[in-house]
Amino acid sequence: NAGVTQTPKFQVLKTGQSMTLQCAQDMNHNSMYWYRQDPGMGLRLIYYSASEGTTDKGEVPNGYNVSRLNKREFSLRLESAAPSQTSVYFCASRTGQNSNQPQHFGDGTRLSIL
Amino acid sequence: QKEVEQNSGPLSVPEGAIASLNCTYSDRGSQSFFWYRQYSGKSPELIMFIYSNGDKEDGRFTAQLNKASQYVSLLIRDSQPSDSATYLCAVRKRAGSYQLTFGKGTKLSVIP
Numbered sequence: 001n002a003g004v005t006q007t008p009k010f011q012v013l014k015t016g017q018s019m020t021l022q023c024a025q026d027m028n029h030n031s032m033y034w035y036r037q038d039p040g041m042g043l044r045l046i047y048y049s050a051s052e053g054t055t056d057k058g059e060v061p062n063g064y065n066v067s068r069l070n071k072r073e074f075s076l077r078l079e080s081a082a083p084s085q086t087s088v089y090f091c092a093s094r095t096g097q098n099s100n101q102p103q104h105f106g107d108g109t110r111l112s113i114l
Numbered sequence: 115q116k117e118v119e120q121n122s123g124p125l126s127v128p129e130g131a132i133a134s135l136n137c138t139y140s141d142r143g144s145q146s147f148f149w150y151r152q153y154s155g156k157s158p159e160l161i162m163f164i165y166s167n168g169d170k171e172d173g174r175f176t177a178q179l180n181k182a183s184q185y186v187s188l189l190i191r192d193s194q195p196s197d198s199a200t201y202l203c204a205v206r207k208r209a210g211s212y213q214l215t216f217g218k219g220t221k222l223s224v225i226p
Contacts, residue, residue, distance in 0.1 A: 031212050040122075042218035043158070043202065050212045058213065090157055094212075100146045100165050103204075103214060105157040 002026055004106035006091050012112045013081045021076040021109050023091030031094040032074035033058075033103060034066060036087040043090065049074055081113045117141065118205050120217035128225050133190040135220050137203030140184070146206040147179060147186045148214065153199045161188070161201075193224045 007022045025032065034046040035058075045058030049068040063085060065077045074093075078085055088110050092103040119138045127133045137147075146165040150158035164170045164177040164186065176189040186205075190197055200219040207215065 040218065043204075043216040045213060048212055056212075100163060100206075102148055102160045102163055105159070107157050 004091055004093055004104055006089075006106035006109050008109060009107065010110045012114065013078075014114055015082060017081050017113075018077065018079050019081065020078075021089055021091075021111075022073070023075065023106060024073045025091075025093040025104075026072065027093060027095070027104065028071070029093035029095050029104075030071070031103075032068065033092040033094075034064075034074070034076045035090045035092065036060065036085075037090060037108075038087050046076065046089075083113050085111065086113045087111060116217075117207075117215045118203055118217040120201075120203050120220045122218060123221040124223050125220055126223045126225055127193050129193060129195060131193050133193045133197065133222055133224070135188040135190075135201050135203075135222065136185060137187065137205075137217055138185045139205045139215075141205070141207045142181075142184060144181075144184075144205045144207050145211075147177070148204040148206075149175075149177060149186075149188045150202040150204060151199045152202055152219065158202055190222075193222075195224045195226050198222060198224050 004025045030051045033048040035043045047066040049055045052071045091106045094103045095101045148163040149161045152158045164179045170177045174191045178187045200221045202219045203217040204214040
């Protein structure tokens with residue numbers, strides 16, 4: 001059981017380039033999330049998808065777009081990368097059937113923008 | 115006031131001691147509370163969650179919740195060097211909310 005799988009694990013981009021971070025979960029979870037984690041800032045929510053077909057902004061959505069492709073997959077796109085988007089990105093999922101259920105995290109994508 | 119506050123540490127305790135990690139939150143209506151452990155360079159992993167006032171125990175870990183005082187704590191008994199990590203407190207503010215708000219984490223160092 002792989003849980004939450006993120007690809008790629010590492011990526012270096014130049015300013016202005018675009019890329020899509022991929023996330024897939026095999027736990028039949030309804031809700032999926034994208035966070036970024038910066039030193040001293042903790043985990044900050046970028047976007048989330050409460051269920052297939054819906055997406056909502058989190059705390060720091062500017063510069064990002066998301067797609068909930070199906071129940072398993074939730075992608076995060078940087079249209080024009082900026083150095084301020086250098087961070088570690090985590091995808092998470094949750095069953096959504098019980099509000100006390102926790103989120104489960106992928107291993108993260110380490111993104112550097114030069 | 116930050117929504118979820120934790121002392122950033124580092125908190126250093128000797129091996130075998132009790133480590134006490136604290137978290138305060140600002141929204142009095144918050145419903146559920148989660149403790150995650152994050153090793154350096156790794157992803158957060160759930161330790162335990164609590165949603166009722168009082169204590170909840172799981173092995174060497176005890177979560178304590180006091181909604182009136184708006185704090186939640188995590189006690190680690192018989193601390194081991196392998197417990198050295200950053201501990202993240204997360205809060206779900208409303209019943210049925212899909213979002214968690216995370217504190218910045220407390221770095222714990224267990225000294226052999």
